[in-house]
Amino acid sequence: MRVLNKMTLNYMSGAEAVIKALVDNGVEVIFGYPGGAVLPLYDALFENKKIKHILVRHEQAAVHAAEGYARSTGKVGCVLVTSGPGATNAITGLTDALMDSIPIICLSGQVPTHLIGTDAFQEADTIGISRPCTKHNYLVKDADKLCEIIHKSFEIASSGRPGPVLVDLPKDIQLSNVKYVNKISKIKKLNNDYSSNIDENLINKVANLLLQAERPIIYGGGGIVNSGPNASKLLTELVNVLDCPVTLTLMGLGCVPNTNKNFLGMLGMHGTYEANLAMHNCDVMLNVGARFDDRVTGRLNAFAPNSKKVHIDVDKSSINKVVSVDYGIVGDCKEVLSALLQEVKKLHNQKTVKSKAKWWSQIKKWKDKDSLGFKQIGNNIKPQQAIKSLYEKTKNFDTYITTEVGQHQMWAAQYFGFSKPNHWMTSGGLGTMGYGLPSSVGVQIAHPKSLVIDISGEASFLMNMQELSTIVQYKLPIKIFILNNEWMGMVRQWQELNHGSRYSESYTASLPDFVKLAESFGINGLRVDNITNLEATIDEMINIKGPVIADIRVVKEENCFPMIPSGAAHNEMILNSDDNNHDTSNEGLALV
Amino acid sequence: MSVYQKNEVKEVETSRTLSLVVDNQPGTLARVIGLFSGRGYNIESLTVTEIEKIRNLSRISLVTRGTSMTIEQIKSQLLRIVPVHIVRDLTLEGPFIKSELALVKLVVKGANRVEALRIAETFRARTLDVTLSSFVFELTGKPSKLDAFIDLMRSLGDTEISRTGVSAISRGEKTETKLLDQI
Numbered sequence: 133m134r135v136l137n138k139m140t141l142n143y144m145s146g147a148e149a150v151i152k153a154l155v156d157n158g159v160e161v162i163f164g165y166p167g168g169a170v171l172p173l174y175d176a177l178f179e180n181k182k183i184k185h186i187l188v189r190h191e192q193a194a195v196h197a198a199e200g201y202a203r204s205t206g207k208v209g210c211v212l213v214t215s216g217p218g219a220t221n222a223i224t225g226l227t228d229a230l231m232d233s234i235p236i237i238c239l240s241g242q243v244p245t246h247l248i249g250t251d252a253f254q255e256a257d258t259i260g261i262s263r264p265c266t267k268h269n270y271l272v273k274d275a276d277k278l279c280e281i282i283h284k285s286f287e288i289a290s291s292g293r294p295g296p297v298l299v300d301l302p303k304d305i306q307l308s309n310v311k312y313v314n315k316i317s318k319i320k321k322l323n324n325d326y327s328s329n330i331d332e333n334l335i336n337k338v339a340n341l342l343l344q345a346e347r348p349i350i351y352g353g354g355g356i357v358n359s360g361p362n363a364s365k366l367l368t369e370l371v372n373v374l375d376c377p378v379t380l381t382l383m384g385l386g387c388v389p390n391t392n393k394n395f396l397g398m399l400g401m402h403g404t405y406e407a408n409l410a411m412h413n414c415d416v417m418l419n420v421g422a423r424f425d426d427r428v429t430g431r432l433n434a435f436a437p438n439s440k441k442v443h444i445d446v447d448k449s450s451i452n453k454v455v456s457v458d459y460g461i462v463g464d465c466k467e468v469l470s471a472l473l474q475e476v477k478k479l480h481n482q483k484t485v486k487s488k489a490k491w492w493s494q495i496k497k498w499k500d501k502d503s504l505g506f507k508q509i510g511n512n513i514k515p516q517q518a519i520k521s522l523y524e525k526t527k528n529f530d531t532y533i534t535t536e537v538g539q540h541q542m543w544a545a546q547y548f549g550f551s552k553p554n555h556w557m558t559s560g561g562l563g564t565m566g567y568g569l570p571s572s573v574g575v576q577i578a579h580p581k582s583l584v585i586d587i588s589g590e591a592s593f594l595m596n597m598q599e600l601s602t603i604v605q606y607k608l609p610i611k612i613f614i615l616n617n618e619w620m621g622m623v624r625q626w627q628e629l630n631h632g633s634r635y636s637e638s639y640t641a642s643l644p645d646f647v648k649l650a651e652s653f654g655i656n657g658l659r660v661d662n663i664t665n666l667e668a669t670i671d672e673m674i675n676i677k678g679p680v681i682a683d684i685r686v687v688k689e690e691n692c693f694p695m696i697p698s699g700a701a702h703n704e705m706i707l708n709s710d711d712n713n714h715d716t717s718n719e720g721l722a723l724v
Numbered sequence: 725m726s727v728y729q730k731n732e733v734k735e736v737e738t739s740r741t742l743s744l745v746v747d748n749q750p751g752t753l754a755r756v757i758g759l760f761s762g763r764g765y766n767i768e769s770l771t772v773t774e775i776e777k778i779r780n781l782s783r784i785s786l787v788t789r790g791t792s793m794t795i796e797q798i799k800s801q802l803l804r805i806v807p808v809h810i811v812r813d814l815t816l817e818g819p820f821i822k823s824e825l826a827l828v829k830l831v832v833k834g835a836n837r838v839e840a841l842r843i844a845e846t847f848r849a850r851t852l853d854v855t856l857s858s859f860v861f862e863l864t865g866k867p868s869k870l871d872a873f874i875d876l877m878r879s880l881g882d883t884e885i886s887r888t889g890v891s892a893i894s895r896g897e898k899t900e901t902k903l904l905d906q907i
């Protein structure tokens with residue numbers, strides 16, 4: 133039968149159909165790890181010349197790699213894992229992608245349909261487990277629906293607010309004989325259609341509001357990155373036309389060039405003093421593609437208390453979720469920004485715009501506090517200085533930065549300058565230690581010629597360091613820049629500030645010798661513990677053609693400032709350790 | 725809600741009846757329920773049954789409670805679920821009918837049997853099963869009417885209750901036909 137049918141055009145095995153559907157949806161790279169339940173798919177990949185498979189060393193890393201690939205290219209990232217443990221290992225990655233709105237397709241193998249529900253070998257209820265951590269998921273029970281489901285998955289993953297979609301593929305479906313169905317037109321999603329007809333009236337009101345504002349601020353987030361590079365250009369132009377201050381969330385860094393004179397730096401828990409104070413004191417706030425995350429707002433009842441708020445978001449449920457706004461505009465950032473910019477320009481010519489001189493001079497005073505200032509004293513390397521030097525040395529390259537989670541992540545956000553979107557990959561919503569190294573794999577695969585650096589902490593690095601093997605296998609010249617403070621620094625900092633310096637289990641004991649570790653993988657390891665050699669070490673790292681682990685020994689007990697203590701408001705920032713006479717409230721103590 | 729408590733004046737919570745049209749496929753109901761449990765929203769009643777074979781659609785009637793901000797949030801969150809096509813807020817839309825069916829078993833002997841039958845008649849309940857020591861009544865109507873009936877039955881003897889949950893529909897000639905044709 134099979135042989136006969138194969139001769140008829142468009143008949144093929146389910147596995148072959150899946151791979152063909154991936155190709156038809158533009159997939160060039162897939163990150164995966166094989167196993168019993170996906171052998172037919174691996175067989176189909178074996179014969180396929182159009183898709184490059186990257187063999188990771190852990191399924192969590194496959195998803196993070198796909199995230200790095202997706203976020204640095206704007207394409208959908210693709211993952212292939214086996215049933216049971218393969219699928220459960222992918223769960224952290226999927227949750228990470230859901231929180232940060234990254235388009236991912238995850239194909240998982242499953243036991244054959246007739247064995248589902250029998251606790252068969254390597255069976256897990258993947259659909260049940262992944263339901264709350266995917267935008268949508270499918271169990272393919274009917275081979276006739278296979279192609280359609282794959283096509284739909286791509287559309288769901290990449291449309292509206294992007295996110296991960298999992299397709300669970302029982303082995304018998306992979307082996308069955310199916311007729312290939314081409315990609316069909318758009319699926320309709322009735323109510324959820326944020327339709328591109330933007331309410332002109334609303335745009336006019338918002339444009340007026342912005343032009344009439346005395347103390348406006350624009351606050352942009354990851355939605356701008358997801359909307360594509362054009363959205364960033366439009367935002368920057370809007371900022372320039374209005375000549376108003378702009379701040380970006382952790383996920384939005386790069387959407388306005390760091391060199392723009394109106395850019396106040398990142399806002400939020402470890403944002404700059406000027407960004408947070410401007411948020412607190414503004415009279416009009418325009419939120420573009422951000423979601424009023426608790427890391428950004430601080431205590432809600434004291435959040436920008438005297439302001440009119442406008443929120444642009446592609447996801448209607450983001451509007452009025454935690455902060456009630458005066459105007460909500462549901463739509464894709466670039467479309468709304470383009471309409472808004474046009475209207476602002478039109479009105480700008482007709483009306484006298486309120487002077488913002490007073491506002492700018494106030495902001496200048498906050499800036500003068502130099503909240504990111506630090507003193508590099510003695511020989512020991514301050515982590516802030518390490519990032520600053522790294523930025524200076526790499527800013528003329530096409531540099532992509534990924535990070536792990538912790539103090540080093542915040543220092544990277546504070547001291548590295550991002551001039552373009554899609555060049556900064558970090559785990560924002562979920563805060564996943566171990567994200568950065570596999571993510572850098574995906575980024576480097578997508579941009580083989582670019583300089584890709586994982587800014588890491590020694591503890592986070594240990595979480596997915598098996599990916600060194602992947603890096604070596606594919607000769608990826610990734611630079612792993614470890615700010616080694618021998619502590620889970622961020623945990624230690626919170627214990628110092630909130631738990632009477634009782635450092636319970638936050639010391640990273642028994643660290644490997646990172647240089648020897650590098651050498652054991654046949655790559656270069658560097659170490660520096662002295663400020664005088666820092667720049668030379670960074671130069672050396674950049675000049676080495678292959679991958680490098682750079683063990684940057686930094687001051688061990690440095691804290692990350694400025695900081696909005698948990699449960700505090702924007703205007704209650706502490707600037708440094710001496711400033712810490714703030715008692716964390718009981719409610720604050722309960723916060724994460 | 726965020727982890728950061730709002731110290732503002734508490735907004736009043738009201739009961740809302742939502743009517744959803746969803747794809748009748750495994751997982752849709754799990755996603756809807758998972759949304760409520762995962763985000764800590766209330767479900768007071770939920771019913772689901774297929775309403776169309778050809779297009780494979782089901783109706784979910786759902787009664788929930790919350791402030792208007794929470795309800796708006798619930799509605800937008802429901803719409804993010806891929807197989808959820810229509811979310812209507814019947815309470816907000818205008819007059820609507822809410823109806824429920826209850827099966828009530830009453831174990832009762834002696835004089836109370838007459839009393840039970842008299843109450844059943846007043847409520848226009850149907851008697852579906854009779855033995856010398858028990859009845860099964862069937863009653864449809866507003867949930868509050870069912871509550872009242874069940875309370876009375878409980879005072880007469882041992883009871884066992886099975887209720888369907890609320891099914892709801894708007895009054896007047898408005899239908900969803902046009903909306904459904906776009907699915």
Ligand SMILES: Cc1ncc(C[n+]2csc(CCOP(=O)(O)OP(=O)(O)O)c2C)c(N)n1
Nearest residue numbers: 538539540565589590591592619620621622
């Ligand atoms: C998977 C995971 N487990 C635990 C945490 C909690 N956590 C946040 S930061 C941190 C310490 C990170 O240490 P390190 O990587 O050395 O970075 P540093 O803060 O020292 O720069 C921990 C344990 C987390 N974010 N992710």
Ligand SMILES: [Mg+2]
Nearest residue numbers: 589590619621
């Ligand atoms: Mg550390």
